[in-house]
Amino acid sequence: MAVTRLFGSSVKRREDPRLITGRAMYTDDVKLPGMAYMAILRSPYAHARITRLDTSRASKQPGVLAVYTGKDIDGKLNPMPCAWLPKDSDLKVPPYRALALDTVRFTGDGVAAVVATSAYIAHDALDLIDVDYEQLPVVTEQTAAVAAGAPQLHEDAPGNQAMHWRLGGGDVDSAFRDAEVVVRQRIVQQRLVPNAMETRGTVAQWDPGMGELTMYNTSQNPHIARFISSVVTGIPENKIRVIARDVGGGFGSKIPVYPGDMLTAFAARELDRPVKWVETRRENFVATIHGRDHVQEVELAARKDGTVTGLRVKAWANLGAYLSMAAPGVPTWLFGTMVTGCYTIPNFAVDVFGVFTNTTPVDAYRGAGRPEAAFLIERMMDLLAVELKMDPVDLRRKNFISKDAFPYTAASTLQYDSGDYDMTLDKALEAVDYKALRREQEEGRKQGRYLGIGLSTYVEVCGLGPSAAAGAMGFQGGLWEPATVRVLATGKALVYTGTNPHGQGEETTFAQIVGEELGLPIEDIEVIHGDTAQISMGWGTYGSRTTAVGGSAIILAARKVRDKASKLAAHLLEAAPEDIVFDQGRFSVKGSPARAKTIQDIALMANVAWDMPEGMAPGLEESHFYDPVNFTFPFGAHICVVDVDADTGEVHIRRYVAVDDCGLVINPMIVDGQVHGGVAQGIGQALYEGAIYDEGGQLITGSMMDYTVPNSTQIPTIETIRTETPSPVNPLGLKGVGETGTIASTEAVVNAVADALAPFGIHHLEMPMTPERVWRTIEDAKRQSGTTPATPGR
Amino acid sequence: MRQAIHVTVNGAEHGYEVEPRLLLVHFLRDVLGLTGTHIGCDTGQCGACTVLLDGRAVKSCMVLAVQADGAKISTVEGLATKGELHPIQQAFWEKHGLQCGFCTPGVMMATVCLLADNPTPTDEQIREQLEGNLCRCTGYQNIVAAVRTAGERMRASAAAPAGVPAQARAE
Known part of the structure; x- marks a missing residue:
């Protein structure tokens, strides 16, 4: 039963066969009996009051099952919650409704939703909804939005300021007072659109008998989606199942739960039939989150020999018209903590102003805050090198930790x-x-x-992160991960992870971890993710945490399995537990290698439990709840x-x-x-x-x-x-x-x-x-x- | 209003009455249930929905089902034969030519056409030929490697046994 070393080898991906044969199951591939289709009417204006909204023509269209407006859902769907509330930041969280009630605040803001027997009919019917808009003044750029006299987006956010957040260390004012050289630069981190190749979507199914909602959803984090869906729909968390098996890229854009997801769930329950909603690409561009969008004023203080002594940053982060789910955390904690980069900069200060504008909400996009930080410090180091006529290599080396x-x-x-x-x-x-x-x-x-x-x-x-740190940063959740490793009687294993890889290949790397630890052939290991009914809990895939956190949970669960298997082997081999040697799936007795049991032998015995040591429970399954220490x-x-x-x-x-x-x-x-x-x-x-x-x-x-x-x-x-x-x-x-x-x-x-x-x-x-x-x-x-x-x- | 069409998809003949405006990609996905062909942009920009129409790569979101009347269509589901992966599928797997896999069926179908036209493409030619197939995950590097590898293998297997010219085999 020779098993080659798995850890560190370029094993072909286990997820690929279904992906290269067209047999994957992305959300849009789900087709349920009686399924209806939803389309969303989106505002063509960036800022306007809805003065008339008449859905009667659309409603009368053959095949149209329902048309919903903001008034129809008012009181039935709660506003979309913001799940990152940095402490001490005076954060304003204006209501973000799944459909606008009377005012639209960005091009793409939801105005109405049509459910019909086909997607074509639903999209046709959008054209039959009559809306009169009274246009309001528009502001899209953050420094303009905070200027005096700028159009106001939300009553409770004067000056369009969503928050002011600060972080600092050392004594930055002294550093600049004593600086021999100071370089300054205004840096614009332009707004990006994530553009996962699969647009976002949901298929929702309501089971009235059980009072249960099942949502197939393009989510990087189905358990968070379950929790948020519960908050918005009022359906208890234990009555919601979220499934996200194959997800066509995310890059952060599939972390949040969106209005469209909640409208789909709402419609499925109202109509008591499955409803599918999948964005068009145009819709994805305006209604799925954007990333970056900072204007930064940066100053770097140094001595003439190139020693950097201080860094001062003022950043205006465009957050869009409403706060997306994790939006406030991105330009604050995920950005401000990393502006000093890999250098020993003892004094720094960061001031971040989060700003509302008439644009699509901004949230995490690959790197999320850290690219904005790394760009800033690396750019400034080069500017300092120019100023000091130093080679940028030498300048960096001088300041490296x-x-x-x-x-x-x-x-x-x-x-x-x-x-x-x-x-x-x-x-x-x-x-x-x-x-x-x-x-x-x-x-x-x-x-x-x-x-x-x-x-x-x-x-x-990365490797987000210790849950205590999450709490301290105002993240409204934990960042631990659970894992379960279950070895069946046939020696096949199931590995459950709360992370939800969607292209990163952890169905393979996690199988490598478990295969290496238990000596199981990799093809005998199935990694299960993306289904809240199968996996107890999970915080998902983002922040480069899947392997570092999810994988750590898995190795610790696998070690428990091996430990139990080793004790069972000792019992069956009539040897002392400390005399058992494990190598590549074989438990043998020290000094007599012929006396051995394979992991498969042990799995069978543990599962039938005919001959267990005293006090040992049946089964070969262990879980671990891993909370990173850093x-x-x-x-x-x-x-x-x-x-x-x-x-x-x-x-x-x-x-x-x-x-x-x-x-x-x-x-x-x-x-x-x-x-x-x-x-x-x-x-x-x-x-x-x-x-x-x-x-x-x-x-x-x-x-x-x-x-x-x-x-x-x-x-x-x-x-x-x-x-x-x-x-x-x-x-x-x-x-x-x-x-x-x-x-x-x-x-x-x-x-x-x-x-x-x-x-x-x-x-x-x-x-x-x-x-x-x-x-x-x-x-x-x-x-x-x-x-x-x-x-x-x- | 509906119009009858007859198409051969992956070797199987189908006759349906469809709305004239029905897109070929929706016909394949929703009528025939062949969901391996994906919709990435619905505007002919991303290439995720690429299929072969009488041997030529087309973006099936830019073709009406009625336009395909009488045509032979190949989709990703038809690439493997008798459970044996096509050399292009093998190469994408081995070279890590995919991550999330959403663009992959379209990229592979475009590759079939590419290698049929030019069995010995340079890397630059591969990049030029695939510029209509967007991928957000791989940075294209391993896609190029996979296409190169598939081309080499298809040439070798076409040349080796019976001396059949690669061109004939690819068609």
């Missing part, structure tokens, strides 16, 4: 678990041959060729090498090297895949993507082409290098890799382009760095300096 300092308590009070920032930087520099590149850059500039080298030495906080801190160094065509503004990525340390690696193939995808999204932000609103609050980048979801010709080959610095905070030394690529990459690309264009006196660029924007930046710089640095020299 040294590898001997871990566990390191940062000024933010976070305790970084482990790291070796010089090591990953060394590897990245070696991979690109940094010195040779700098020489080439110098030569090229003399000939009008603009090569740029962009560094990003990042650290992120967050984890993946880190690494990314280097982007670009050639910029100064005549056209085109940026060509020549090489992209990603050195990532996500702790111990279970499946290298999957880890690399996560980095590829993460970097692609980061490059997307740097070069292509951006949500743009016009003055009236219309999302003019409202399709995948207008928005520019990067295609296969726009993303370069990404060279990945893995290093493994175990985390001391969990049993397998895991850290997490779902977000590293996104957190690290955007600033690497921008730093590269800024580096390339330094001869023009350009040191910062706004994103996305489209050819037009780069070209204009160059032309502006030429005009300002009055020179044309065709052969600029340095």
Whole structure:
């Protein structure tokens, strides 16, 4: 029964066979007998009062079963709750109704819902709903929204301010008073649209006999969806089942529960028949959350030798028209704690203003707060390097937290678990041959060729997280995870996780963990996720927590199973428990390897229980409820090498090297895949993507082409290098890799382009760095300096 | 109002009366129950719904079911034969060419067409040919590797046994 080592090997994914044969079950694939279809009428205006809403023509349409308006659901569906309420932040939570009652506050706000016997009829009927709007003044940009005289969105949020949140450490005022050099920059983190390939949707089924609601839902976290659905619908939590088996990408956008989900549940109960609602892509663009959207004023204080002494940040975070479920946590705790990055910056202060605007709500998008932080500090380090005429490598090294300092308590009070920032930087520099590149850059500039080298030495906080910390941060839930490992009589195992992987491959990595621990062949292990009826509890998949937290719960449950199996083996082999040796699925007696029982033998006996040791309960099943003792801190160094065509503004990525340390690696193939995808999204932000609103609050980048979801010709080959610095905070030394690529990459690309264009006196660029924007930046710089640095020299 | 159509889908013949406005993708998914073909954008931008219509890759959200009357259609469900995965499916699995899997059926069907047209594509050609198939998870790198690998294997297996030209086999 030889089992090859599973941990650390690139096992092919166990979820793939159903995905590559078209036999997956995404929410839109669910078809129930008698199922009706819902469509939502969305506001075409960003801010308006509804003066007339007449649904009679739509209601009379053959095939239309019901039309609901805000008044119809008022008192029957509670407003959508906000589930992250940072303490001491004066947060305002205006009511976020599933359908507007009298005022719409963003283009895409729900106005009415139609349920019909077919999706075509439901969508047709939307055109038969008569609505008169009285348009109100619109504001979409956050610094404009907080200015005096700006249109007001909510009565209880004067000045459109949702909150003011602060974090600091050390004495930042002294640091700036004593600074020998200060660099300042206004940074705009443009608004992004997550664009999971599967839009969002729900199929709801009401069982009147049992009083139970079943919801198939595109959720990253079905148990949270169950809890929130209970709050909104009033159906008890133990009478709701949420199923999210196959989910077509999420990137944070499928964390929240949305109005559409709740309307579907409402309609299913009202009509007593199953109802399906699936967003169109256009709907997804306006009604599913957006990400990022910060305006930051940043100041960095340093000594002339490059020692950074202080960092001051003011950030205006656009939260959209209402608070999405986790929205207040993203620009606060997930951002503010990480602005000092991987550097020993003793003094810092962050002020965050959360702002309501007439735009789609903003919430977590891959990285969620940490990309905004990493971009900020990495950009500022480059600006400081320019100011001090230092090599950005040397400046970073001078300020790195040294590898001997871990566990390191940062000024933010976070305790970084482990790291070796010089090591990953060394590897990245070696991979690109940094010195040779700098020489080439110098030569090229003399000939009008603009090569740029962009560094990003990042650290992120993930593996969310200790539940006590969640509570302290105002997260209205825990962040622990349960796991159950059950070995059946036939030796086949079921592994239950409360996380809900949707592309990250944990059906495979979790099977690797259990297979390694119990010596079971991986094909005998089934990982069950995404069903609240099968899994006791769970907080879901986000924050790069699935493997670090969910996987830790699983290994601890598996260890309990092995421990029990070992004791049972000792009993059956008539040996002392301490004399049992376990190797690859065999329990043998020390010194006499022939006396042995396989894990399958033990599983059979435990399940039939004919011959158990005294006091041992039957069965071979163990659970573990794991609450992490700390967050984890993946880190690494990314280097982007670009050639910029100064005549056209085109940026060509020549090489992209990603050195990532996500702790111990279970499946290298999957880890690399996560980095590829993460970097692609980061490059997307740097070069292509951006949500743009016009003055009236219309999302003019409202399709995948207008928005520019990067295609296969726009993303370069990404060279990945893995290093493994175990985390001391969990049993397998895991850290997490779902977000590293996104957190690290955007600033690497921008730093590269800024580096390339330094001869023009350009040191910062706004994103996305489209050819037009780069070209204009160059032309502006030429005009300002009055020179044309065709052969600029340095 | 309804219009009769006859189509062959993955080798099976079907006759239905459909609304003239019914999209081919909805016909496949809702009428025939072939839910392996996914809808990502409903506007012809993402390619998740790519199927083969008489051997050519089309975005089935941009084709009316009535336009497919008389045509042979292949979907992801028809790729594997007798329980044996198609070399393209094998390669996507081995090369980790998918993560959430939502775009994958469309990407694989586009790949069938790509390799039929050009059995020896360079990486650059693969990227150019697949630019109409968006993927948000993989960064495309392993998709390119999977297509390259599938092409190599299909050439090898086409050449090896009976000397059948790769082109003929791909068709």
